[in-house]
Amino acid sequence: MWVVTQAQIEVWLALFWWPFLRIMGMLLVDPFFSSRRIPVRVRVGLAIFLTLVVVPALPPMPSVPVVSPDGMLIAVRELLVGISIGFVMRLVFTAVEMAGHLAGLQMGLGFASFYDPQNASNTLAVAQLMSLLMILLFLALNGHLMMLRILLESMLQLPVGQVHLNGKGFELVALYGGVIFRSAVLLSLPVLAAxxxxxxxxxxxxxxxxxxxxxxxxxxxTLGIGFAALYYSLPFMVPQIDQLIGGTTRVVGEIIKAFASP
Incomplete structure (x- = not known):
């Protein structure tokens, strides 16, 4: 008769639980996978599927019970790592939306706001246009696949289950928040100058x-010149956004290295 002990259940649970938390943390914050248009059940199912795929390639998990102080600390750590990876990419989307806000306010369209189901708030029409443009570019550049690749590589660079987490990674995440203002001004500069x-x-x-x-x-x-400047500047925003996404992936790699540093 095959008997399953409590120790075996805890080992199996730890093998899948902690990687699942890191993956789920990224899916909850990532600007594409966290969309309200994607049901929660789909995100949970995708997280479970990715966990089953990557677990065989991961290094051995620490022999720590899941339901214990150390196990809870590891769970919080994995959630924070996944949230940090998705949050950095969300900053890029926020920068593009802020560029739309700046352009819309200068054009005199501050009153032209609509309900945005993604952010559950009223946003300017120009900002929603920039947000849709950013999502389309993100998908066209395979940004969603890029984020999944970064997440899976982070499990090798920053092994799952370690309790230690260097605070320099959070410092880099906070410092990278300045990309919102810097990139927003650069993207909306043609409209602002005109x-x-x-x-x-x-x-x-x-x-x-x-x-x-x-x-x-x-x-x-001002409305006509603003629309004309926005129309002619949109093709030049594509390479800038491409460079911004590429730079963000490099920053995510630096953040993971900072987390893993002693």
Whole structure:
């Protein structure tokens, strides 16, 4: 008769539980897999499938019971590592959306906001356009597959089950948050520059001819020039976003190395 002991159950559970937590942590925060359009059951099923695939290639797990203080500490650590990997890529999406916010506000479309089911809040129409563009580029560049590859490689560079986690990794994640403001300004710079010149021209016109109605002339002019600048600058955003995604993958590798450093 085949008898299964409590020790064997704990070993089997530890073999799959901790890798599952790291994978699930990334899927909960990743900008594509965490979409509200993807049901939670699909994400959980994908996490279970990836866990079953990668577990045979992983190094041996530590002999620590899952239901123990050390086991809970390892579980929290694996969740934090997965969340950090997905959060860094989410910063790139936030930067592109912020570029849309900056462009929309300068164009005078601050009132043109719609409900965004992804963020569960009202966002500007231009920001939603940039968000859709970012998702399409992310899928076209196989960014979702790239994130899965980075996650699986992290399990070899940063073995699953170790209690130690260097705080330098969290410091790098916090410092990389500056990419939101830097990249947002760079992506929206053509629109901002065109509208700055337009506003200066309108100011000179109203100074020379005070009888001109600024609101009747300025708003349609800034709106039209803003849309034209956005239209002609969109093709040039694609290589910039490609470089931004590539740079983010390198940053994720540095963060994993920082986590694994003693």
């Amino acid at each position: 509208l700055l010149i337009t506003n200066l021209s309108i100011g000179v016109m109203t100074r020379a001819a005070p009888q001109l109605n600024v609101f009747a002339i300025g708003f349609p002019l």
